[in-house]
Amino acid sequence: MDEMSLKEGISLVKRYNKMTPKERDQIKRQRFYAMVTFARKHNPLYAKLYQNLGVNFFMRDVPYVERDYLIANKKDWLSDEIIHMPVNEAINTVRSFSYDSDYARFLFHGSRYVIISSTDGALQQAAWSKSTSVLSVFLPIEEMVSRLNELRPAFLWAYPSTLEKLLEQKRSGILSISPVLIIAGGESLSDELRASLIDAFDSTVQATYSSAEFGIVASECQMGHLHVNDDWIIIEKADVNGKPCAEGDEPDKILITNMFKTDYPIIRMTLPDSVHIHDKMCPCGNPSPWISITSAKDDIIRFTADNGEDVSIHIDEFSSVLKDIKGLTGYQILIYTNNSISVRMEVEDDSAKGILFLQAEQIIRRFLKDKKITASTITLDADTPLRNEQSGKLKNVLDCRD
Numbered sequence: 447m448d449e450m451s452l453k454e455g456i457s458l459v460k461r462y463n464k465m466t467p468k469e470r471d472q473i474k475r476q477r478f479y480a481m482v483t484f485a486r487k488h489n490p491l492y493a494k495l496y497q498n499l500g501v502n503f504f505m506r507d508v509p510y511v512e513r514d515y516l517i518a519n520k521k522d523w524l525s526d527e528i529i530h531m532p533v534n535e536a537i538n539t540v541r542s543f544s545y546d547s548d549y550a551r552f553l554f555h556g557s558r559y560v561i562i563s564s565t566d567g568a569l570q571q572a573a574w575s576k577s578t579s580v581l582s583v584f585l586p587i588e589e590m591v592s593r594l595n596e597l598r599p600a601f602l603w604a605y606p607s608t609l610e611k612l613l614e615q616k617r618s619g620i621l622s623i624s625p626v627l628i629i630a631g632g633e634s635l636s637d638e639l640r641a642s643l644i645d646a647f648d649s650t651v652q653a654t655y656s657s658a659e660f661g662i663v664a665s666e667c668q669m670g671h672l673h674v675n676d677d678w679i680i681i682e683k684a685d686v687n688g689k690p691c692a693e694g695d696e697p698d699k700i701l702i703t704n705m706f707k708t709d710y711p712i713i714r715m716t717l718p719d720s721v722h723i724h725d726k727m728c729p730c731g732n733p734s735p736w737i738s739i740t741s742a743k744d745d746i747i748r749f750t751a752d753n754g755e756d757v758s759i760h761i762d763e764f765s766s767v768l769k770d771i772k773g774l775t776g777y778q779i780l781i782y783t784n785n786s787i788s789v790r791m792e793v794e795d796d797s798a799k800g801i802l803f804l805q806a807e808q809i810i811r812r813f814l815k816d817k818k819i820t821a822s823t824i825t826l827d828a829d830t831p832l833r834n835e836q837s838g839k840l841k842n843v844l845d846c847r848d
């Protein structure tokens with residue numbers, strides 16, 4: 447089957463927007479059924495998983511699957527045979543625009559779409575349509591800037607940590623692009639960075655809940671709420687057995703289904719992040735469900751305070767602690783056992799690294815002291831900040847304890 451054009455994508459989305467709730471449910475059921483049928487026929491992993499599933503089934507009958515299981519069985523999960531469903535990232539692109547005027551400007555500016563992400567591995571390769579340029583997040587900044595200046599995207603998707611680097615380049619006049627829309631995904635976008643990006647690029651800046659693996663799951667509306675692209679993505683609240691939650695019950699798992707990725711199907715898979723699904727309708731008028739990304743387990747770091755008690759610190763709070771040091775262009779704080787810490791630094795001027803480290807050390811000690819924690823040792827790591835080898839995400843704080 448052929449890939450869908452952007453125009454066809456738009457028309458599908460627009461048609462869905464006009465449907466009654468009953469019609470929407472019906473089309474989602476059809477797409478879900480088609481996806482499951484496809485997966486059990488073409489994908490060895492799902493063929494095994496669904497061997498006891500009858501021909502007629504409801505969504506709740508389809509076994510849920512842990513994401514770790516899919517990753518561990520990647521060989522069976524990723525199909526060699528890539529058959530595209532008649533829909534592609536066009537859908538997600540269209541969904542990302544919460545202002546019609548932005549969308550019109552995007553088309554007017556040539557609809558060029560650039561994603562800066564990890565380009566390693568089959569997952570990422572398979573995720574994007576042909577009409578999109580993908581730049582590796584690992585490119586040296588000079589090369590990334592020169593490629594972007596060539597491509598002049600009207601739509602740019604990147605991690606906030608990458609956007610921060612591009613912001614410096616834009617401010618210094620080396621980067622000359624002015625995308626209509628900048629989408630931040632994969633990491634959390636701070637209000638401060640959002641404001642600086644709007645100011646420097648004169649673009650609409652939106653947060654999304656997205657990853658190379660799932661595509662854009664939810665896009666921000668004008669109220670700042672993340673609406674699920676629910677015509678092609680289903681997010682469910684489930685109990686411990688993967689069955690739908692009774693109303694009012696706290697879910698044990700949140701499951702995600704993507705109804706158009708056939709190369710590595712994601713059907714009722716546990717989400718790695720902690721997501722809250724809101725029951726009330728959003729005042730913006732968009733009937734699609736909206737979600738908030740709540741703290742994932744990994745986002746909390748626990749220290750032992752001086753009085754022996756456990757203290758929890760949210761990673762976001764710790765992440766920004768060194769951001770005001772002048773001359774420090776990037777950093778990563780590594781936490782080891784016994785409150786021992788080391789810091790990776792990227793600096794403008796190498797000869798100032800020693801002095802900047804002393805400042806960083808003082809700030810970290812003060813930050814922890816306010817929480818009644820004494821850092822045992824703080825040392826300077828020889829490396830500069832390193833991105834995660836697979837996802838390309840950059841975390842300012844890494845928990846390196848076992």
Ligand SMILES: [Zn+2]
Pocket residue numbers: 667668669670671673728729730731732736
């Ligand atoms: Zn809304």
